[in-house]
Amino acid sequence: MKKERIVFAVMLLVFFCIAIFYAVQYGGAAGRAPLIVAIPSLLLTIYTLIVEIRKKDLVEDKTKNKAEDDQESELSASEVKRRERTIILWILCLSFLIYLIGFVLAIPIFFLLILRIWGKEPWRLVITQSVISAAVIYLFFVSLLHVNLYEGYLIRTFG
Amino acid sequence: MLFEAFIQGLLSVFSLPSFLYMLAAILFGLMIGFIPGLGGGFALAMLIPFTFAMDPGPALAFLLGGHAVVATGGSISAILFNSPGAGLNAATLLDGYPMTQRGEAGRALGAALTSSAMGGLFGAFVLALMVPVIRPVVLVFAPPEFFMLAMLGICFIALMGDGVLYKGLIAGGIGLLMSYVGYENSSGIIRYAFGQLYLHEGISLIPAVIGLFAIAEMISLAVKGGSIAQKGTDTSAKKGVLEGVKDVFRHWGLFLRSSALGTLIGIIPGLGGDAAAFLVYGQAVQTSKDKESFGKGNVKGVIAPEAANNAKEGGSLVPTLGFGVPGSSSMAIVLGALMMIGLTPGPEMLTTNVDIVFQLVWTIAIANIIGAAVALAFAGTLAKLTFLRSTILVPTVLAFSLLGAFATHNSMGDIVLAVVTGLLGYYMKNYGYSRAVLILGLVLGHIAEKNLNLSLRLFGSDFFMRPISLILLILIVVLLASPTIKYWLKRRKGGITS
Numbered sequence: 001m002k003k004e005r006i007v008f009a010v011m012l013l014v015f016f017c018i019a020i021f022y023a024v025q026y027g028g029a030a031g032r033a034p035l036i037v038a039i040p041s042l043l044l045t046i047y048t049l050i051v052e053i054r055k056k057d058l059v060e061d062k063t064k065n066k067a068e069d070d071q072e073s074e075l076s077a078s079e080v081k082r083r084e085r086t087i088i089l090w091i092l093c094l095s096f097l098i099y100l101i102g103f104v105l106a107i108p109i110f111f112l113l114i115l116r117i118w119g120k121e122p123w124r125l126v127i128t129q130s131v132i133s134a135a136v137i138y139l140f141f142v143s144l145l146h147v148n149l150y151e152g153y154l155i156r157t158f159g
Numbered sequence: 160m161l162f163e164a165f166i167q168g169l170l171s172v173f174s175l176p177s178f179l180y181m182l183a184a185i186l187f188g189l190m191i192g193f194i195p196g197l198g199g200g201f202a203l204a205m206l207i208p209f210t211f212a213m214d215p216g217p218a219l220a221f222l223l224g225g226h227a228v229v230a231t232g233g234s235i236s237a238i239l240f241n242s243p244g245a246g247l248n249a250a251t252l253l254d255g256y257p258m259t260q261r262g263e264a265g266r267a268l269g270a271a272l273t274s275s276a277m278g279g280l281f282g283a284f285v286l287a288l289m290v291p292v293i294r295p296v297v298l299v300f301a302p303p304e305f306f307m308l309a310m311l312g313i314c315f316i317a318l319m320g321d322g323v324l325y326k327g328l329i330a331g332g333i334g335l336l337m338s339y340v341g342y343e344n345s346s347g348i349i350r351y352a353f354g355q356l357y358l359h360e361g362i363s364l365i366p367a368v369i370g371l372f373a374i375a376e377m378i379s380l381a382v383k384g385g386s387i388a389q390k391g392t393d394t395s396a397k398k399g400v401l402e403g404v405k406d407v408f409r410h411w412g413l414f415l416r417s418s419a420l421g422t423l424i425g426i427i428p429g430l431g432g433d434a435a436a437f438l439v440y441g442q443a444v445q446t447s448k449d450k451e452s453f454g455k456g457n458v459k460g461v462i463a464p465e466a467a468n469n470a471k472e473g474g475s476l477v478p479t480l481g482f483g484v485p486g487s488s489s490m491a492i493v494l495g496a497l498m499m500i501g502l503t504p505g506p507e508m509l510t511t512n513v514d515i516v517f518q519l520v521w522t523i524a525i526a527n528i529i530g531a532a533v534a535l536a537f538a539g540t541l542a543k544l545t546f547l548r549s550t551i552l553v554p555t556v557l558a559f560s561l562l563g564a565f566a567t568h569n570s571m572g573d574i575v576l577a578v579v580t581g582l583l584g585y586y587m588k589n590y591g592y593s594r595a596v597l598i599l600g601l602v603l604g605h606i607a608e609k610n611l612n613l614s615l616r617l618f619g620s621d622f623f624m625r626p627i628s629l630i631l632l633i634l635i636v637v638l639l640a641s642p643t644i645k646y647w648l649k650r651r652k653g654g655i656t657s
Contacts, residue, residue: 005590012329019336022351030348033608034339041332044325080382087381088582091374091557095578098561099571107558119550129551133558141562148569149562 002055009049016042090114102152104142108134165287168517172525177220180213181522184225185530191225192232192244194563202229207496215500216518222496223522227279228530230468234271235534238461239264239544240556242373242563247468249368249602250436253595254453254460256376261456268538269403270458271465272531274414277407278466279527281418282425282473287520289426289477303622306610307631308424309603311438311638323591330592334600337362338608345612357572366564366573367580367601371594373560374581379588380549400538406458413443413459414466421467425474434606437599439467445638454595473523480504480516 016038023034075083093113097106108130115126141147171177184206191202206225210218233244238255251271258267340351341361352358380386407414417439424435443463444453453460479490497504502512544552564577584594614622623632 004586008586008590012333016332016336019351026343026348026350028346029612030343030346030350033604033611034336034350037332037335037339037604041329041336044329044332047325048329075383083382084378084585087378087553090554091378091578091581094557094561095574098565098574103562103565107562110558111554114554115550119554121550125551129555133555137562141566147566150565150569150571 002052005052005055006049009045009052012045013042013049016045086118090118098150098152100153102155103149104134104137105152107137164514165517167514168519169521171216171514171518172220172521174216176214177217180217180221181224181526182529184221185228185526185533188225188228188526189232189530189534192229192234192248193236194244194559194566202226203493203496207499210496210500213500215502215515218496218500219515219519220522222493223519224526226493227469227472227523227526230465230472231272231275231279231527231530231534234275234461234465234468235268235538235541238267238271239541240373241376242556242560243365243368247436247471248464249364249372249598250440250464250595251461251468252372253440254455254457256372257454257456258458258461263399263456264541265399265538266403266406266458267399267461268541269400269535270406270461271403272534272538273404273407274417274462274465275469276527276531277414278418278421279469279472280524281415281466282422282470283520283524283527284473285419285422285470286473286476286523287517299627301617301625302610302613303618303625303628304631306607306614307623307628307635308438309434309607309610311631311635326590326592327596330587330594330596331600334597334602335604336600337367337597338601338604344609345616355572357570357575361605362576362601363567363573364598364601365567366577368598369560369564370577370580370582371584371587371598373556374577375584375588375594377553377556377560378581378585381553384549386546386548386552400535403458404535407462410459410462413446414462416446417443417463417466418470421470422474424467425471426477434602435467435471436464437602440464441599445641454593469527473520476519476523480508480519 019034019038020042023031023038025031026034094106094110097110100106101109111130111133112126115121115129116123137149141149172181187206188202202225203222206222210221213221229244230247233248234251234255235244237243237248237252238259241252241256241259243249243252255267255271258264336351338361340358341349342359343350349359420439420442421435424438440460440463443459444450447453447457447459449457475490476493479494494504502508502515508516561574561577564573565571567573587594587597618625623629
């Protein structure tokens with residue numbers, strides 16, 4: 001946990017450094033407000049980094065929801081990491097599917113895959129939810145509201 | 160004459176075609192509000208084509224009836240799924256969602272919906288009272304006052320963070336810097352876009368909020384398993400709804416303050432509903448004795464922004480009708496619709512068409528009551544959704560969050576933004592950086608910068624010496640000094656020994 005906190009603080013440090021670098025390039029009125037914000041933020045991040053490095057490992061942040069801590073502490077750190085990676089991959093998979101085949105097809109396919117593989121839900125529920133989601137998206141968003149949903153790279157290119 | 164117009168306006172709302180159109184629009188508005196990303200502007204844009212064949216009276220009841228309840232619908236998704244229907248519901252989730260996690264979704268919904276309805280009534284009542292005295296109130300606010308109001312909001316950044324102070328300030332810094340992405344108004348320079356056309360218009364609030372809260376929360380839920388509402392919590396949603404309704408009356412002082420502030424912010428063109436909700440939330444934190452419980456499920460954190468959201472609607476009609484100056488993007492659409500049906504907003508609207516003004520007042524008031532009643536009837540059932548297991552809820556919320564993010568501007572860039580802010584939000588939550596403060600920075604940064612540049616250009620470096628600016632400045636100084644003063648007083652009384 002300590003290592004991740006330090007990595008996160010370093011990433012913030014880089015973010016503020018980049019913000020300052022570009023604010024200096026902009027100059028004048030365009031650079032004024034970003035500089036006013038980024039310089040103190042950078043100093044605070046340096047302070048945070050020092051605190052995180054000095055902090056003893058396993059000291060949990062007081063702001064974290066206690067009940068959540070209790071549940072998460074039941075899981076090993078490696079299990080938490082594995083679950084994090086899995087769900088983030090599913091989110092990326094959904095985004096990629098939307099990009100590739102558009103909303104109307106991507107969301108039912110995503111439900112079919114995630115509910116069966118990740119959720120290990122029974123086929124009946126998987127198929128029902130996929131069909132309902134396709135119907136809701138098509139009838140409500142496309143037919144009723146006329147929202148111009150993205151149709152996907154494949155359909156745009158070859159459709 | 161005013162009284163006659165007042166009664167005439169009420170009768171117009173209840174006349175048969177108008178009332179039926181309004182009912183249909185209310186159901187539509189609630190539904191649009193519930194879906195993240197669509198919002199009030201979208202609802203109006205969808206309703207306008209139906210008004211082409213209507214008379215002015217029914218057309219106005221239809222448009223405003225639908226628009227008035229969008230914020231009410233938005234509060235439901237904010238409370239249940241941490242995913243606000245519109246930007247102005249973003250402040251509601253700060254305490255609404257933690258209440259849901261505690262199994263108090265019904266109570267949070269009851270408080271939010273009652274507060275919304277009564278806030279809407281308050282705003283409509285103020286609009287009716289303001290009709291004769293609109294002009295001087297609006298003219299008193301200029302860029303220096305807007306800047307000071309934004310600064311006041313930014314000062315809340317330092318004080319309302321739900322983590323350690325320095326991490327809260329860093330989160331605020333990230334939010335402010337995010338608000339500077341895109342065109343800089345005074346110079347036309349494009350900042351922090353890195354060659355991406357999508358970033359030229361800046362970072363949109365809705366995809367960012369959906370990412371920081373809804374997606375981040377779904378990652379958390381997927382990691383811990385179970386359901387949103389924790390096991391063993393009270394599932395009697397109906398009882399909770401009633402408790403929430405009572406909460407609004409228990410905290411009537413907070414409700415009145417929040418509604419009044421919301422109406423005032425609505426009257427002033429330029430600040431917008433998103434800022435109103437956060438400014439009023441900050442006010443609720445600062446005036447509360449139990450500050451540390453905010454962000455962890457304090458019902459007062461639900462009542463305040465919801466009252467302000469709907470009260471603002473009445474307020475924002477004041478400049479729209481009185482000057483033809485819309486108070487928000489939604490009001491700009493209302494303005495267009497008014498012109499389309501043959502009404503010209505401006506001073507003459509308040510003399511020759513005053514009965515129509517009162518019809519609008521009554522429409523807002525009645526739509527808010529009906530909208531809240533409909534939503535309250537379903538609140539108990541909706542609250543049960545929070546007990547769904549994560550394997551079903553996570554994919555559903557993720558899919559509809561990305562759909563909501565996309566629907567904001569029909570842009571794939573919004574999906575990328577929602578995913579990136581989702582990951583950022585998840586790690587910020589885990590490492591103790593306040594996401595609420597980041598959003599507040601994102602909302603207020605642009606307003607502050609624009610009005611600072613305008614103030615310097617119009618009034619020079621002593622712009623803050625204008626009377627209202629000065630009062631706001633004093634308020635800011637007092638606010639910033641208050642923790643130190645309180646500490647010092649406690650120490651003098653012997654409450655703190657070292």
